Amino acid sequence: MSALIALLIRDMRLAVRVGGGALMGALFFLIVVTMMPFAIGPDLALLARIGPAILWLGALLASLLALDRLFATDHEDGSLDLLMMGPLPLELSVATKAIAHWLTTSLPLVVIAPLLGLMLNVEFHAMGWLALTLLAGTPALTFIGLVGAALAVALRRGGLLLAVLVLPLTVPVLIFGVAAANAAIVGPTPFGPPFTILCALSLASLVLGPIAAAAALRHGLE
Amino acid sequence: MPVIDLANPTRFLSIVNRVLPWLIALTIILFAVGLFRAMNAPDDYQQGATVKIMFLHVPAAWLGMFGWGLMTVAALGTLVWRHPLADVAGKAAAPIGAAFTFICLVTGSLWGRPTWGTYWVWDARLTSMLVLLLLYLGVLALYWTAEEPARGARAAAILSLVGAVNLPIIKFSVDWWNTLHQPASVFRMGGSKIDPALLTPLLIMALAFTLLFVTLHLAVMRNEILRRRVRSMRLMQAQELAEAT
Amino acid sequence: MQLKADELTCNRGGREVFRGLSFSLSGGEAVVVTGRNGAGKSSLLRMIAGLVRIAAGRLTLDSNNADTPIAEQAHYLGHQDAMKPSLSVRENLQFWTEFLGARRAVEPALESVDLARLADLPAAYLSAGQRRRLSIARLVAVPRPIWLLDEPTSSLDAPSQKRLAELMRGHLAGGGMIIAAAHGPIGLERARELKLGSA
Secondary structure, three states, X not given: OHHHHHHHHHHHHHHHHOOOOHHHHHHHHHHHHHHHHHHHOOOHHHHHHHHHHHHHHHHHHHHHHHOOHHHHHHHHOOHHHHHHOOOOOHHHHHHHHHHHHHHHHXXXXXXHHHHHHHHOOOOHHHHHHHHHHHHXXXXXXXXXXXXXXXXXXXXOOOHHHHHHHHHHHHHHHHHHHXXXXXXXXXXXXXXXXXXXXXXXXXXXXXXHHHHHHHHHHHXXXX | OOOOOOHHHHHHHHHHHHHHHHHHHHHHHHHHHHHHHHHHOOXXXXXXXXXXXXXXXXXXXXXXXXXXXXXXXXXXXXXXXXXXXXXXXXXXXXXXXXXXXXHHHHHHHHXXXXXXXXXXXXXXXXXXXXXXXXXXXXXXXXXXXXXXXXXXXXXXXXXXXXHHXXXXXXXXXXXXXXXXXXXXXXXXXXXXXXXXXXXXXXXXXXXXXXXXXXXXXXHHHHHHHHHHHHHHHXXXXXXXXHHHO | OEEEEEEEEEEEXXXXXXXXXXXXXXXXXXXXXXXXXXXXXXXXXXXXOOOOOOOEEEEEEEOOOOOOOXXXXXXXXXXXOOOOOOOXXXXXXXXXXXXHOOOOOHHHHHHHOOOHHHOOOEHHHOOHHXXXXXXXXXXXXXXXXXXXXXXXXXOOOHHHHHHHHHXXXXXXXXXXXXXXXXXXXXXXXXXXXXXXXXX
């Protein structure tokens, strides 16, 4: 157990210290969301309607691109070899790294999402619900992305391959995340069903993601 | 230094070389019969002759999914049972399955255009097929970017399994998304039930296309084995040159 | 304790690196693996460490903890140092002792490689030799019976090499075993030689 805590603390410490881990994701989120109205136009009604979608897409891209370095640094300096020789099963080590990543990269996204919602004229009462859907859905994005990161590091390729592999797999999360957010804002459809499915997706990927990622690391690096 | 033992693939190659001509002949015959029946089938009263795109579209859809199923079985063979030919089978199935999925999308788009007035309306089934195509492209990307065939094959095997688990979820979510955003469309691709007069030609065409898939698959497997042999021989040659100096 | 390798075969990158390799090693013994580049020295070490798949043959360890896999009873000192530049020297070593489950403290380990004065320095400021010494400190801090060393003396100056030789002798005296890959002598007089590559 202490091995798990040690790994968690180390990864979080590294994310905070290596300038750009935690805040870079939030910064990217801000920039992407800012770019959208330039392309769409400052039509407030339209922006309010598609606001949840823009925020979800921004969060998706921000969490995805940050996953690039999750395994790459450990692979490059030989830490990954030693992690595989430790007392912790590789699945657990991988899951711990993913949790550290989620805490330092995705959680800031959830926190600044309401602020960005203001820019997109999203209704005030809906900000909380929007943040809640992101809170429930970003673990799924992280743990599905974990598999892509493991596959990409084994092949020594980076960001674009990761995105190509992972984005189709995140379609259900995106669909239910935005649907839940929209349901809270606009409303005829209930919030419950898409939200519970979103939570289910996160829980399922929490278990299956590390298994697939550990297999990818073992088979890819042997 | 001896090259990796290739006894099993050798036996496979000799079997394929003997069987392939018969398979090709059988495929041609089935296509001839199927096309004849298809051309003579009655027109749909609503869609006219365009309903006959179905004879291409439906088998293509079925084979697109069949391709991923084949890749999943091959993936288990690679990762769990470590069968020597499993990764070759998976690598051969991917481009063929992707091609059929692409054909499904194109024929589906052309089929729907007269009714929809446009080429793409994010219809639930076609959209699911589009996501399937994206997953195929992901697997193909793994094969393309891998420097060693074996490593790329193992990575692709894992992605095939992850995709297999994900595909039902994706299908369910796309269907759900579609009902949320679009009213139930009058035009249901494939029809709510298929007129029996069209059913027999459809089954014959489906069988013909499946046989085409199998024929192509075996031929691609043969090519891949030969390609790997060339690579091994090149490696051996480089090795011998290094030892000589 | 005995490590037994029986007809080991290794495939890397589609070609066969070595086949039919057999040897056995008891506690307190050391073996130096030699051979030209590409003969499979690093691959053999990584195979024992569990990082490379055993294509054919068997590797067994007869010891008191029969259930623990060999990988968890071995240290692997490879070409890379597994140190994070943004963490301090002490923080780096502390992480590995906590993760790998050690009983020995960090300070004595740092002293044994003469890095105690630099303990609070970020690892980024270390020279190549000092980073190597930090990796060696990991072997001292976490007690594991098997040491797999890949060219351990590279980037070490003469005093550091002497220190390493002392540490290795101490490890052997305590019943541990060492398998080292090297191109030349590493300071262990009574080590056997295992030559790879001339099949």
